[in-house]
Amino acid sequence: MDGTSLTALAEQQLETAREAHSGRAAVTVYGGHEHRLRQTLIALRAGTRLGEHDAPEEATLQVLDGEVALHAGSQVWNGSAGDHLTIPPQRHDLEALTDAAVLLTVAT
Template sequence: MATIIETKSVALLEAALAAENGRQAKLLAKDGPLRQTVIALRAGVTLAEHNSPPAASVFLLKGRVKISGQEEAIVEEGELEILTHFRHSVEALEDSVFLLTTVTSLEGTDSHSEER
């Protein structure tokens, strides 16, 4: 039996492959500062460099991505990557789907700060 995340990821990847910009996203959960979003990227598509929220992780459901920032990481299917608190970009090395979990604010911090 497929989970809601698996079902959403298949549909999102199909939509991303057909989309002109090669990407699709669906917010699955929003509870206070917590967000969980499934993001699908066609191979070769890059999410341009952007600020990181105070806390975030990427769990690869399918494919392989490169996260570049202060450091570089290749994340493969089934792997979890904790994002640093620095600007970063994400490039799909293969058709990919990942679960992005973020905390948009923490007490005493600014949301999406460049550096902590």
């Protein structure tokens, strides 16, 4: 059985994102080509956006730290630490309102 401290991993990735030119950092927590489930911890410096992109068939977003806004068409969802969202099946983008870390879970 494998275990990971998401809190510690989020802190590490936030530090990396703060220093990165792109303002973001990410690490796969679980999954890969041999798995149907993939979990990625994404850290974003305040003001950074993940550009608009297509949604996978099934995905959720859990905010681990900070505040984010997910934009999907005319809808906006604001989330903060502890919030969980099922990502709508349409093009969307994610904006860090503060330094933030999220856990993206995707079923492939």
